[in-house]
Each structure stands twice: as C-alpha cells, then as structure tokens.
Amino acid sequence: NCVRTHIDICFKEGKCRFGCVENSCPGEYTTRLVNELLPPKDLKRLNRRIQEENIRQAAIDGLECCPYCPYAVIVDNPDDKIFRCLNPECMKETCRLCKEPNHIPLRCDEVEKGIELEMRKFIEEHVTEAMIRKCPRCSQRFYKVEGCNKMTCSSCGLFICYVCRETINGYDHFTNNEKCTLSNQSEKIHYEEMVQEYTNAKNEYLRLHPEAHDMILRYDPISHLMKPPVTTTGAT
Structure with missing residues (x-):
C-alpha cells in the first residue's frame, strides 16, 4: 500500500519515472510494477507523458508536437x-x-485568451438571456419579434405581459399603464434589457473575479448592441 500510494503521488505530480519510496535508495520501480499498481486510465496518461518526454529529449530539427495530444511530425x-x-x-x-x-x-495578438475570453462569454450569455421570457406557470421559454404585448403561453395558455413579464387576466393590464403599453417596439424593449443586463453581468463577473478589474475586452459585447431607430407617429 505504501508503494502504491507513493507511485500515485508521483504520477499526480507529473513524473514519468518513479523512484524508490526510501529516499536513501537511488533505484526506480520497474515498468511492470507500475503497470500493476496504476489504474488503466492513469497508465494511458503515463504512456502519453513518457512519449512526450522522449520526443522532447530527442531534439529533432523541425519536429513539432500537437498541443493537445502526443502526435508529432x-x-x-x-x-x-x-x-x-x-x-x-x-x-x-x-x-x-x-x-x-x-x-x-x-x-x-488579436486572439482572446484566458480570462478575457471567459469574461466576454459570461457577459454575452447573460445579455442574450435578458431577451428570453419564461412562463411563470410552466417555465416555457419564449420571445417575440413583433406584435402586441399580451402574450399567451403556447404550452399552458397562461396570459403574460411581455413588458413586465407578470401574469395578467386580459387587456385591462394595459389600460392607463405608461410602462406596459399594449403595443410598442420589441427592439426597444430588448435593447434596454440587454444594456441593463450587460452592466449587471459585468459587475457580477468582476465581483467573482476581482483580478479582472482592469481587463479591457477587445471584443466588448456592448459594441454589438444596436440601438433601435426612434419612430414617431404623426397625426394626419
């Protein structure tokens, strides 16, 4: 058990060879013994590690290795x-x-890497999600491109206001309601929601990852949010 534990620790440390558990002994455990003590999945990783090490030590001119597997050419x-x-x-x-x-x-130098890529994806996912409505009764997800703001869930038939996302009984909800009008631009609603969610998501990511406080996103999602054109209704 001591030898098994020792070999397992050495393997997790990234070693290819396994010296004797006694520090005073210069010997190494045989490949046969290592094969008996390590589980098959670790043996596969060990063989790949040994192959990579042998390739590095060979120092062959023009030889390059795949960053993701032992393949070399x-x-x-x-x-x-x-x-x-x-x-x-x-x-x-x-x-x-x-x-x-x-x-x-x-x-x-134009490619996003590491935390920059992670931060952008985090924000984009939250911004996209801001447009999606969810039925309060059955959790059916939906969104609209145009049409009135009295929505009927296609799954359970519940009436929902597209603007405030609350359950409603009918059209009375929209009477004398400055915020929830019966008809307005979906693009305007979505734009305002996405801009707000952009700020929320960015602040949340920085709260979770304070080390990214000075990060400047080269492909900032805010630059892709197109403000809808202002439409006016004229009397004739």
Whole structure:
C-alpha cells in the first residue's frame, strides 16, 4: 500500500519515472510494477507523458508536437502557419506560433485568451438571456419579434405581459399603464434589457473575479448592441 500510494503521488505530480519510496535508495520501480499498481486510465496518461518526454529529449530539427495530444511530425514548410494534427482522436488545428486553436485570419495578438475570453462569454450569455421570457406557470421559454404585448403561453395558455413579464387576466393590464403599453417596439424593449443586463453581468463577473478589474475586452459585447431607430407617429 505504501508503494502504491507513493507511485500515485508521483504520477499526480507529473513524473514519468518513479523512484524508490526510501529516499536513501537511488533505484526506480520497474515498468511492470507500475503497470500493476496504476489504474488503466492513469497508465494511458503515463504512456502519453513518457512519449512526450522522449520526443522532447530527442531534439529533432523541425519536429513539432500537437498541443493537445502526443502526435508529432516534422514540419518542412516554415511558411505554414497552422499545425494540423492527424491523430484520429484529436484532429485539431493550432497556430504554430502561439499554440492556440487556429485563429486565421486574426493575428496572435488579436486572439482572446484566458480570462478575457471567459469574461466576454459570461457577459454575452447573460445579455442574450435578458431577451428570453419564461412562463411563470410552466417555465416555457419564449420571445417575440413583433406584435402586441399580451402574450399567451403556447404550452399552458397562461396570459403574460411581455413588458413586465407578470401574469395578467386580459387587456385591462394595459389600460392607463405608461410602462406596459399594449403595443410598442420589441427592439426597444430588448435593447434596454440587454444594456441593463450587460452592466449587471459585468459587475457580477468582476465581483467573482476581482483580478479582472482592469481587463479591457477587445471584443466588448456592448459594441454589438444596436440601438433601435426612434419612430414617431404623426397625426394626419
């Protein structure tokens, strides 16, 4: 059990070879013993790790490795910007310079990475969700492009106000109601909701990740929110 635990710890530390549990002993455990003590899923990862280490130590000119799997190949053309993995279990295309997924035609410095990408996606998901209504009774999700604001749930038949999202009995809800009018622009409603949710989502992300406080999003979702044109109704 001591040897098994020792090998397991060494494996989790990223090691390829497993020295004796006794610090004073310079010996290593045999491959046969390691194969007996490690579970199959860890053995597969260990063999991949050993293969990667052997490739690195070989220092073969022009040899490049896939960032996502052990596949390696000699790349002869220095002008080829993309590494194409031919491992059937991987088949990823990556940039040879920055090792990120293929981002052509963008330059490496134009590609979002790490927390910047995570922050943008977090905000985008919340902004998109702001347009979606949910039936208070059956949780059916819906949204409209045009038409009046008295909505009928297609699943359970409940009447819902599209503006305030509350359950209503009929058209009386819209009488003398400055906020919830019977008919107005869906684009205007959605725009205002998305702008508000943008602020909420950004503040929430920064609360959860204070290290991103100074982050400037190069593809800020706010830049894609198009303000609807102002329409006027003239009397004739």
